[in-house]
Amino acid sequence: MRIGELSARTGVPVPTIKYYVREGLLPAGELSSPNQARYEDSHERRLRLIRGLLEVGGLSLAAIREVLTAVDDKEKPVHKVLGAIADRLVPEHGGGEPDAETVLAREKVAQLVAARGWQVDPGGPAGESLAAALAALSRAGHGRFEEVLDAYAEAAERVAGADMAYVSRMVAREDLVESVAVGTVLGDTMLAALRRLAQVNLSARANPAP
Structure with missing residues (x-):
């Protein structure tokens, strides 16, 4: 054409x-x-x-270029390519000397990863992003929000399982890595929207209109 x-x-x-x-x-x-x-x-x-x-997904062109570079890399094993894609899709955090909240949050992330037996690096981009969120909650006076962390992790495992079940249908390498890239970005958007819908639904049920 x-x-x-x-x-x-x-x-x-x-x-x-x-x-x-x-x-x-x-x-x-x-x-x-x-x-x-x-x-x-x-x-x-x-x-x-x-x-x-x-x-x-709201990615910048620079981030998209990095994702596409990983998608087109034919030399790396698929698992490493998927990991590289996932890392590039997570906002960067860190830099400078960590404050007390960040240090404590990193410890909690490491404990969560160990308790659930996840084969991931808690100090990687995703772990740092989670630690940054926990630290921000603590600074805002909502440190107790971590009480729902296990429930979030449980839900994340179920969603990740659904992701991998979908990805496993892909036969060609390009199909596989592209599905992870677009699925992670657009899947995050979809999950956030579903969460909002569910919150409104539960609020409406708990507070019925007169």
Whole structure:
């Protein structure tokens, strides 16, 4: 297909497609003449992935580039690629000397990981993100919120199980890593929305209108 048809199929403007090609986010089309290039279904798929990560997931183009680099890495074992993708999708925390709340929060994260037998590094990006949230709750005077941490971990295991069950259906390596990338970003958005809906529902049931 030509670039105009690719634009029509994906809803991405032609200048934006050309920008993605220049920035290395999208492979260049195959030249059919000096001024014309042909694009394949793989280009359409990659554009839809970029658009989803950008518009729904809220990732920056720099973060998307890192995710796509991991997706396209054919040398690493799949498990390491999936880990790299997950790490890049977590906001960075840390830097500087940790305060007392952060030190205590990191200890609680390590204890949680050990108690649940998770084979993860509590000091990795996801662990640091959790510690940052716990530390912020403590500073805001809501340190007792950690009482629901086990319930959150239980729910997270169930959601992760559903994620992996979906991913396990993917046969091709590219399908597998792409499904993790888009599923993690858009799945987080979906999970947050479902949580809000459930909160409103429970509040309405607990406080029925007169």
